[in-house]
Amino acid sequence: MPDFDAIIIGGGPAGLTAGLYLCRGGWRTLLIEKEVVGGYIMNIELIENYPGFTDGVAGAQLGMEMKNQAQKYGLQTERNEVIMVQLTTGDKMVSCANGIVYTTSAIMIAGGAVPKKLGVPGENMLSGSGVFYCAFCDGGQYADRVVAVCGGGDSGASGALYLAKIASKVIIIEAMPELTATAVLRDSIKENPKIEVRCGVKVNAILGEKQVEGVEIEEKGKKSRLKVDGVLVHIGMDPNTDYLEDVVALDKQGRVAVNERMETEVPGIFAAGDIRSDSPGQVAAAVGDGAAAAISAQQYLQKLK
Numbered sequence: 001m002p003d004f005d006a007i008i009i010g011g012g013p014a015g016l017t018a019g020l021y022l023c024r025g026g027w028r029t030l031l032i033e034k035e036v037v038g039g040y041i042m043n044i045e046l047i048e049n050y051p052g053f054t055d056g057v058a059g060a061q062l063g064m065e066m067k068n069q070a071q072k073y074g075l076q077t078e079r080n081e082v083i084m085v086q087l088t089t090g091d092k093m094v095s096c097a098n099g100i101v102y103t104t105s106a107i108m109i110a111g112g113a114v115p116k117k118l119g120v121p122g123e124n125m126l127s128g129s130g131v132f133y134c135a136f137c138d139g140g141q142y143a144d145r146v147v148a149v150c151g152g153g154d155s156g157a158s159g160a161l162y163l164a165k166i167a168s169k170v171i172i173i174e175a176m177p178e179l180t181a182t183a184v185l186r187d188s189i190k191e192n193p194k195i196e197v198r199c200g201v202k203v204n205a206i207l208g209e210k211q212v213e214g215v216e217i218e219e220k221g222k223k224s225r226l227k228v229d230g231v232l233v234h235i236g237m238d239p240n241t242d243y244l245e246d247v248v249a250l251d252k253q254g255r256v257a258v259n260e261r262m263e264t265e266v267p268g269i270f271a272a273g274d275i276r277s278d279s280p281g282q283v284a285a286a287v288g289d290g291a292a293a294a295i296s297a298q299q300y301l302q303k304l305k
Contacts, residue, residue: 002091002103004030005301008110009082009094010240012039013283014111016272017290018297019075022108025298029074030102032094034081038063039112040274041283043133043160048184050283059136062283082111085129085247085269090269105299105304109244109256109271110290113237113281118150123233124207128175130212130230135159142230144168150203150217151234157189159232164194170214171226173217174199206231239275251277262293270297 006014006022011033022029036042044059071077084095091103115133117123123131126196132138139147139162147167149160152174158181160170172179172189177200179186189195204223205216239255248264248271249257255278256271258264264271272289274281279289 002105004028004102004104006030006106006108006297007032007094007102007104008108009085010039010108010110010112010273010275011037011067011077012110012112012273012286013041013063013066014112014275014286014293015039015108016063016070016075017287018072018110018270018272018294019290020066020070020106021294022297023070023073023075025294027301028300030076030078030104031070032078032080032082032096034079034097035064037067037077037079041054043136044158045136046158047283072262083243085244087266106268106270106301107276107299108293109188109241109248109269110273110286111240111275111291112273113239115233116236116238118203118206118233118235120203120205122208122212126206126208126212126231129210130208131206131233132230133233135162135232135234139163139166139232140169145229146171146227147230147232148173148203148226149232149234151236152176152179152181152197152199153234153236154181154185156232156234157185159234160195161185161188161192163232164192167194167230169194169196171196171198171228173201173203173215175202176200191208222267237274237281241275251279255279261296262289263296266302 005027006029008031011141041059042063046056048056081097086093094102148168148171202218207214257277262270270293273286
């Protein structure tokens with residue numbers, strides 16, 4: 001008999017929803033999360049497009065409520081990092097960074113994604129010294145200072161609006177000809193006198209020795225420098241799938257390929273949320289994925305019995 005009927009890798013909205021459904025179905029389920037259960041939304045100040053919350057909801061509050069609800073029905077959680085998934089003729093094996101190996105009948109991949117890096121000189125060297133990837137986590141130290149936000153999508157726009165409450169000035173730098181954030185966020189940015197928008201601009205380097213002192217930008221072939229005290233990078237997400245390359249099929253973006261039932265090509269392995277192919281990257285979509293994947297997993301487990 002395996003250690004668990006199902007193991008969920010990743011504790012964001014998709015993983016917690018799957019855990020809720022599986023445990024309510026009476027299946028022994030373990031959720032493994034390498035950071036904070038609740039996932040990336042725990043770093044978001046306010047989520048305004050999740051149904052049921054007229055005035056929005058704090059990401060940390062939503063994540064904690066999801067966690068508490070799933071645990072109420074018996075979901076076990078463990079803080080650890082999964083480094084390997086092995087397929088055998090019988091049970092599947094999930095190996096963790098601390099040496100523990102669990103056996104299970106079904107695996108749910110819901111590890112989400114991590115912020116992409118700019119990949120420019122100075123970024124790695126000044127990470128944590130002015131370069132940061134979470135406005136809600138690190139924005140407090142930029143009171144009355146100037147911050148550049150790299151990225152004009154929803155994440156970048158939300159981060160800029162939050163930083164504008166703290167910093168003296170926020171400069172959004174977007175390589176595209178215009179911001180790609182939703183209309184509501186774009187309107188809020190237009191109305192905020194502390195936010196400057198620079199579109200069609202590329203960041204070539206982050207400047208500074210021990211602390212961020214500025215950024216080198218390029219616009220229409222002309223290079224110049226902006227003096228800033230911090231750089232928030234929000235240009236997209238990379239899926240956490242390095243350990244899965246020889247286990248399941250991945251698409252060109254490194255996301256797990258699934259069908260409409262959230263099934264991978266490997267029987268008994270499912271994927272949900274930002275980590276799966278063609279994910280829209282929304283909290284509501286991740287919750288729907290988690291429910292669909294859990295239903296498929298329960299049908300798979302019932303067939304095994």
